[in-house]
Amino acid sequence: MTEGYVAPGLERVREVFEAGLAEELGAGFAAIRDGEVVVDIWGGWANREQTRPWTKDTIVPVYSTTKGVSALIVAIASDHGLLDYDAPTASLWPAFGTHGKERITIAQTLAHMAGVPGFLEPIDPDLWLDPPACAEAIAALAPLWPPASASGYHPLTWGYIVGEIVQRAAGRSLGTILREDICAPLGIDFRIGTPESEYARAAEMKKPSRAGEFGEITPPRKAAFFTKWAAPVRGSARWRKIEIPSANGHGTALGVARLYEAYATGGMIGGVRVLSQEGFDALTRRRWKGDDLVLPFNIDWRTGVIGNSNKIYGSNPEALGHSGSGGSVGFGDPVAGVSVGYVMNRQSHYIMGDPRSLRLIDALYSCL
Template identity: 40%
Template sequence: MAQDLVHGFADARFAAAREAFEANFAEGKEIGASVCATVDGETVFDLWGGRADEARIRPWQRDTIVNVFSTTKTMTALTALLLADRGDLDVAAPVARYWPEFAASGKERITVAQLLSHSSGLSGWREPFSQDDATDWDKATRLLAAQAPLWPPGTASGYHTYTHGFLIGEVVRRITGRSLGTVFRQEIAEPLGADFRIGLPESEDHRVAELVQPGPGPEAGAAEMAEIPSITFRDTQPDGSRAWRMDVAQTRTRAWRGAEIPSVNGHGNARSIAEIHAVLANGGVAKGKRILSEAGSRRVLEPQIEGPDLVMGGREVRFGLGFALAPCPLFPLTPPNPNTIVWGGGGGSLVVVDLDARTSFAYAMNRMGPALLGDHRSFRVLEAMWRALA
């Protein structure tokens, strides 16, 4: 039955990766999902299957896309690294160099690198901030520019769950005169022919899979999924202010899909995510196009902050420029090579890039699990890939 649900291809060398993906459906752990990997810039498996809607009527097709939540942050980081590589952005410079209003309330020394590594002290809004406000770019950035940090910048990370994209996006807008979603699309996604958007046109709504929150029972794989440590985000920010939490139902609205929220509302599939991150895996080149210099692509490995995260329940994390550096206590797998970066989205989307083995791996699905950096569904496929490469 799983074979009937899963489509796409896998090189013979990666047959076990396909079998692992098929097992997710056979064991009732998925509704719909996609997985893809590249090695030396070549796609070695590209698989998808299941259903794209909660009612399980609409098939997950080759071009189905889904909101991947915080996997979007990796696209935001890539956009900033692109500007840095061109000399338009100095990540070590104060944010206020590009966004003068940001210097208010003692933030004049916060650097762009601290935004990228979640250590700026701006993990949330002090002022009341609602789900509807998330689609109001001017309000979101104006409030962040005016407020004081929630803890001393540079002393610890505190995951910038929603603020990350607004902060970096406003820096990008001040430099280029274009929104981050526009720069990303024009300078990265379109040159690579990658089907990933931050700000989705209404014409693409018919392709979007519905996110489904996990439910009880064996079909949801509850027992096995519970073995993955979930990320417990604080209900309050480190200063005691209330954190904004979104309703998954919001992701089905046109307002959410059409807005640019470069922390959490990117839409794509595993193919687009893996093929975009092949840029980092292959010294700045993907699909024959140079997007970054080799030195620029390796900047993701520059350590920025390490230790207990103030927002993610005190979990230990090592952040570079926009990605977690593995091995990392937050990510329970040990990669085969040291120069590996990882990040994911709430519910289970995941991207892993091994700069030593020149590989990129991505997973995107619509049934949400409890973890931030992947779970058994993606891990079993990733581990099968690593065994094949060994």
């Protein structure tokens, strides 16, 4: 059963969502147009035993959909003069400037060009649960390709690098800035670093039945995804509590849509300007476009967010978004004036462009 609100004229979105619940455990979908919530619906179950209904307040980890939110916080820090996108990452973090990484800029690092998508040599997976120690280990890595010569998606390491950049530049953690400066004052249900008080309303995740199709497992792909130590055990209290700006944001579909509204409006959220037009232009500037060395796609990398060249974030190429492991999506479309959040707890094997979200996005755009 589907609950929530759909604006008049958008009933097709509810119909598609209800039909799609057969493929879900639980899910939520939200859309904002010109500052107004036009869709906020949810349904299904928040736990694998199907005893706890998904409600308006159910939150869920959105994995890499977190990255577009984190990129926004970095942009805000840049807008405030706390960091310079064109400066070397090592200018803020000298330890990062090893093995040829001394010249790569912060913007290039945000565009996944640093060459350190993971650890080829074994590590204790619990290292991921100690962000300062993990950041130190990432800084010491030799790049797997010449830095700034190509992009290769950094599924987890990106967040530890970005977190270190923001902490050093701003004197506060990225999750703290998100909470204190954006989500708390604007009433947005999303956080990076989730306190214990929120765990009871967090949905349980169901893992996909098979892995995504990456093609040949090259060293960059192996380091990023295909080792026993490529990620920590997710879902523990410790994993929820720490900040991983690449991977452990928790929120509702509406929370995701509200944060990605900044990408649809040139830096406004709920009618409040959080980023100047100049800052928005820098955030959304293309940093690299080409075949990614980790993802099996041609990717249009902006400054931590993805341009819509593959048309998975609506029909307009001007849209900007990010996808998360298993299917979650957040994007903003400045042409349509629309932002979207889709969250779920049954993960699929699709790397990007999950059919569940595509059907909902298509239904939304057919009504606009």
